[in-house]
Amino acid sequence: MANHIPFVNTREDCRLLKRYYMDSDIVRVSLEKFGSIKSQLPRGLTLWVDPGIDGCDHHLENDAVSLPEYIKRFKEYEIFTNRAAITKPEFSRLKVFATDVLNRCWRLKPSWITIPQLPLIEDVSRNKINMALTKATYEWKIETQFRGKLILPLIFTHQKQLVGKTQWRPQADSALKRYHKVGADGVWVVDSSLSDQMGTGTFRNRFPSLIDLHRYIRSSLPKETIVVAGPYWGMNLILWARGLCEYPAIGLGSAYKYYIPGGHLQKGKTRIALPPLRRWVVASPELRTWLNRCLKILNPKDIAYIELSKLRKKYDSLLPKDIAYIDLSELKVKFDSLLNQSAAKDQVAKFYKNWFNKIEATPVVGRSLALYQDLSSAYIIGKQLPTMPRSGSSARRPERVAEYFMLNCL
Secondary structure, three states: OEOOEEEEOOHHHHHHHHHHOOOEOOEEEEHHHHHHHHHHOOOOOOEEEEOOHHHHHHHHHOOOOOOOOOHHHOOOHHHHHOHHHHHOOOHHHHHHHHHHHHHHHHOOOOOEEEOOOOOEOOOOOOHHHHHHHHHHHHHHHHHHOOOOEEEEEEEEOOHHHHOOHHHHHHHHHHHHHHHHHHOOOEEEEEEOOOOHHHOOOOHHHHHHHHHHHHHHHHHHOOOOOEEEEOOOOOHHHHHHHOOOOOEEEEOOOOOOOOOOOOOOOOOOOOEEEEHHHOEEEEOOHHHHHHHHHHHHHOOOOOHHHHHHHHHHHHHHHHOOOOOOOOOHHHOOOOHHHHOOHHHHHHHHHHHHHHHHHHHHOOOHHHHHHHHHHHHHHHHHHHHHOOOOOOOOOOOOOOOHHHHHHHOOOO
């Protein structure tokens, strides 16, 4: 079995799970989405069920946004409509809420359940209610004799929270107290504001700070504690390769970051993986031209040339067959609407799985070095190539994503 945890939210995720990730130790599903994907989930999977209580964050941060409908199904959900009830929680009502949440998760027969918690914000105003939810979970565990594993979430919501130890240490220490209070079996740590595949210059400082946080958490918990990191694109793999987490959480062809549930998600642009560069990029007519330029530069015998050549040959398969022959540079319609997003997700998921397998095949003691060498190769290849087309907020230099990851492997 492989030590990765796919986050499964949609039927498309289920398709990719069946195709590439059936060797996963455990699969994480949300209580909210389970009903819509139950029929598509492979049988016999070990489940981690998350109740998605962090979805309350949208309303708590903005009164104009109502609580997600799935939250309103829980008894005493009204607690989360009142900020005063957050800072001074009434335990009896909160226990009713937590008990209902946990019972609904338990009915799905999971091996792991996420402890109900609100996301972490810049101040400590949510610490009391999170501790009360922890206490309620402990009492539920005793009353039901739950034999599965309880996972404490540490969901950061803003990059300022992870600028340095001064910023993250109070939240980490508070979470560690809750961990011991409930007798948890693991922690799940994720920065929901981090899109680590963008190659942003701030990552020079941001990545080391995230590593320091994980190092502190890992050293402060019992050796047998389960630590889950992500989902991200690369930092989850780095933390895993360095022994700072047991499981990297991953997306399935898209969403290689964590989105707090219950929010409004805009339709994302179609992306494809560039295997030699260990990154992904928005698919566009300009990207096809860029691939042609790269093939003129690289040595045809190099693996990078072979991989990009295969991608170039398959590139038009992202389009409906009846228009694939058209010169895309002359099209006046929106390119994204023509793309075969399912094929693109498949290509990304397959690449990512192969990338993970390559590092996992290395002995544990050598994984961080293997990942460093892997990313160094991507960096060197990228330095040879022309600047990439504009791709949202992604770095346009081909080597930039691998560079920032590479610098944090050892």
